Amino acid sequence: xALMTGKEYIExxxxxxxxxxxxxxxxENPVDDPILRPSVNSVRMTYDLATGTNPxxxxxxxxxxxxxGERVNRFTHIHQSTEDLVNKVKxxxxxxxxxxxxxxRCVGMDAxxxxxxxxxxxxxxxxxxxxxNFRKFVALCQEKDYTVDGAMTDPKGDRSLAPHKQADxxxxxxxxxxxPDGIVVRGAxxxxxxxxxxxxxLVMPTQAMGPDDKDYAVSFSCPCDAEGLFMIxxxxxxxTRKLEGTEIDVGNSQFGGVECLVVFDDVFIPNENIYMxxxxxxxxxxxxxxxxxxxxxxxxxKVGVGDVLIGASAVAADYNGVAKASHIKDKxxxxxxxxxxxxxxxxxCSAEGKKTASGNxxxxxxxxxxxKQNVTRFPYEMARIAEDLAGGSVGTCxxxxxxxxxxxxxxxxKYMKNGVGVSAENRMRILRLxxxxxxxxxxxxxxxxxxxxxxxxxxxxxxxARQGDIEGKKLLAKRIAHVKED
Numbered sequence: 001x002a003l004m005t006g007k008e009y010i011e012x013x014x015x016x017x018x019x020x021x022x023x024x025x026x027x028e029n030p031v032d033d034p035i036l037r038p039s040v041n042s043v044r045m046t047y048d049l050a051t052g053t054n055p056x057x058x059x060x061x062x063x064x065x066x067x068x069g070e071r072v073n074r075f076t077h078i079h080q081s082t083e084d085l086v087n088k089v090k091x092x093x094x095x096x097x098x099x100x101x102x103x104x105r106c107v108g109m110d111a112x113x114x115x116x117x118x119x120x121x122x123x124x125x126x127x128x129x130x131x132x133n134f135r136k137f138v139a140l141c142q143e144k145d146y147t148v149d150g151a152m153t154d155p156k157g158d159r160s161l162a163p164h165k166q167a168d169x170x171x172x173x174x175x176x177x178x179x180p181d182g183i184v185v186r187g188a189x190x191x192x193x194x195x196x197x198x199x200x201x202l203v204m205p206t207q208a209m210g211p212d213d214k215d216y217a218v219s220f221s222c223p224c225d226a227e228g229l230f231m232i233x234x235x236x237x238x239x240t241r242k243l244e245g246t247e248i249d250v251g252n253s254q255f256g257g258v259e260c261l262v263v264f265d266d267v268f269i270p271n272e273n274i275y276m277x278x279x280x281x282x283x284x285x286x287x288x289x290x291x292x293x294x295x296x297x298x299x300x301x302k303v304g305v306g307d308v309l310i311g312a313s314a315v316a317a318d319y320n321g322v323a324k325a326s327h328i329k330d331k332x333x334x335x336x337x338x339x340x341x342x343x344x345x346x347x348x349c350s351a352e353g354k355k356t357a358s359g360n361x362x363x364x365x366x367x368x369x370x371x372k373q374n375v376t377r378f379p380y381e382m383a384r385i386a387e388d389l390a391g392g393s394v395g396t397c398x399x400x401x402x403x404x405x406x407x408x409x410x411x412x413x414k415y416m417k418n419g420v421g422v423s424a425e426n427r428m429r430i431l432r433l434x435x436x437x438x439x440x441x442x443x444x445x446x447x448x449x450x451x452x453x454x455x456x457x458x459x460x461x462x463x464x465a466r467q468g469d470i471e472g473k474k475l476l477a478k479r480i481a482h483v484k485e486d
Contacts (some may be wrong), residue, residue: 002070003062004050004145010040013197016223019230020196020260025421027233034242036233038256042103043147043197045095045255046075048173060091065142066359067135072142075105078116079361085350089300093343096304100437102257102445104147106297111150111202112138114220114290119275120358122282130219130275131358137221137273138303146199149224151189152290153470154206160426163209163216173203173213173264175277182270183277185218190260193449196231196260198224204290215400217283219276220269228267231260231275236441248400248428250452251436257445288463291347292365294454295372299346302375305380305437305446313386319422319430320391338378345371366467369460379450383438386404390434397431 004012013031020027022035030036049273050061050073063077063084064070088109116138119130154163157171166172172185185203195201202221209217224230229451236259238250241330248254276282314332316321349367356362387394398416400410403425416424435444451457478485 002068002072002143003051004047004073005051007045009044009145009147011198013040016199016227018196019225020233021230022233035239036196036258038101038242038252039104039194040197041259042099042101042255042257043105045111046073046101046103046105046147047145048060049098050074054240057094058258060087060094063087063453065139067139068142070142073145075109075147076112076138076142076145077109078138079113079353080359081361082351082353083298085353085361085363088346089296089343089346089350092297092300093304093307097307098304099255100252100305100308100433101255101442102193102301102449104149104197104257106301107152107193108198108202109149109150110290110297111148111152111204112141112292113210113293113362114286115202115204115275117289117356117358118282118286119219120356121285122276122279124357126279127431128279133272134275136286141200147194147197148221149192149195149198149201149262150290151192151195151201151203152206152287153190153192153336155188155190155261156206162213163392164212168435172206172213172216173218174215175218176215176266178277179268180460182268183218183220183274185220185264185267185269187264187281188265191234191452192231192260192262193257193445193453195262196233196258199222201262204286205276207283207284207287211280213283214278215367217278217280219274219278219286221273221275221358222267222269226267228265229262231262234259234261238436238440241441244401246400248425248432250404251372251432251440252442253406256441257449259444267314274301288365289362291455291459291463292363292368295368295375295460296349297365298375298450298454299342299371300346301350302379302446302450303339303343303346305442306335306342306379309382309386309434310335310339310438312430312437315430316386316390316434319418319420319427320389321418321420328389329472331389335382335448336383338382341370342374342378344375358360365463369463369467372454373457373464375450376460379446382422383443383447386434387438390431393427395439397428397435400428403428 020030049057065072088478157166164170176186177184349363352364353361384467
């Protein structure tokens with residue numbers, strides 16, 4: 001098959017038997033649940049654009065597999081060049097523009113490439129067979145066009161303690177039993193974006209490990225409906241508006257993201273789906289490579305969503321009749337500057353990528369961390385400017401029910417319109433879109449995820465310090481200044 005259509009993707013989810021809980025109850029039909037369906041629609045676009053009629057989109061959304069020689073969805077692809085890395089960022093910006101939401105497949109793509117190169121190096125040192133196992137798994141995902149959730153973040157418990165020192169040993173996912181035919185794992189992964197819309201999950205360790213943490217140094221894959229695995233959906237601001245039968249008040253009624261806590265309650269993993277099992281010394285490599293790829297990703301996806309926010313802010317200025325004011329123009333210019341700076345970093349770390357020992361390409365880690373450091377700040381400033389340009393109504397906008405109300409409707413029409421021929425409804429739609437991205441359900445993906453996703457700000461600063469070559473820069477300065485030291 002190699003490439004699924006969006007319709008085929010939806011039907012493939014219906015065939016799964018995932019255990020999903022929300023508001024304390026099991027969700028019997030996650031695909032059609034009104035709170036979850038917008039997130040399904042976002043993932044669907046990764047299929048529709050890859051199989052559509054626009055050749056420009058198809059070229060960004062697909063690539064030729066190094067494993068099978070067939071054209072596959074880029075979200076399942078192993079990067080073979082810096083061009084692949086650049087096209088990945090361009091693809092992510094496109095999808096951000098189309099959905100104005102998190103489209104959820106990036107984490108799996110980044111996990112694919114991190115695990116691919118790490119397993120090769122584990123095998124070279126330890127004589128294991130992880131890389132061949134993983135190549136077969138990736139080939140399967142390419143053939144079936146699976147959406148794969150990349151799972152790294154553990155609940156962690158007491159952050160000051162190593163995994164093996166936790167009062168509750170399940171605060172980090174671990175191996176609790178080793179059998180001749182596989183392992184049994186127990187624990188959880190937190191903040192899992194799109195897990196309930198995925199076919200498989202690819203698990204990685206969450207941090208550096210020591211010799212006493214061998215049981216926690218584990219990487220594997222399994223179906224999302226595996227026995228013993230279940231998910232609990234996280235709440236988002238304004239999430240229950242999706243239950244009110246309103247389109248306008250949701251802000252982005254078609255697309256959205258979703259996050260959940262994933263529990264592994266003694267899940268069996270067969271040997272062929274294990275990619276690390278106690279090789280603690282390689283945990284850091286896998287974590288740093290995954291983090292680098294995912295920090296690169298934010299230079300694409302957040303920029304695409306930012307394009308939508310800039311557009312909404314400009315429309316709000318038009319509707320308010322202030323678009324020609326110099327300070328309004330300057331604020332829009334600042335939003336563009338911030339957005340393109342993030343994109344520039346995403347492209348730069350891609351163009352400077354290098355080939356790994358396994359043959360796939362890794363981004364420049366320093367520039368990827370600089371990219372993400374900017375992303376932890378710039379969307380917040382862009383959201384602030386958007387709220388400024390929208391005016392106070394972004395926080396006090398009247399409801400769609402009031403707009404449609406027999407008594408309230410005429411008054412809402414009268415006072416929510418403006419003097420430039422714009423209807424109250426259109427003005428309310430733009431205000432709600434800005435609210436969605438800066439304050440509402442969309443802000444989880446655009447703001448909070450920009451801060452904490454792929455590692456919180458200090459994680460990037462640690463890597464920038466490690467990669468920044470301060471000592472080399474000292475030597476440059478001393479040479480220019482003709483400094484002579486004993």
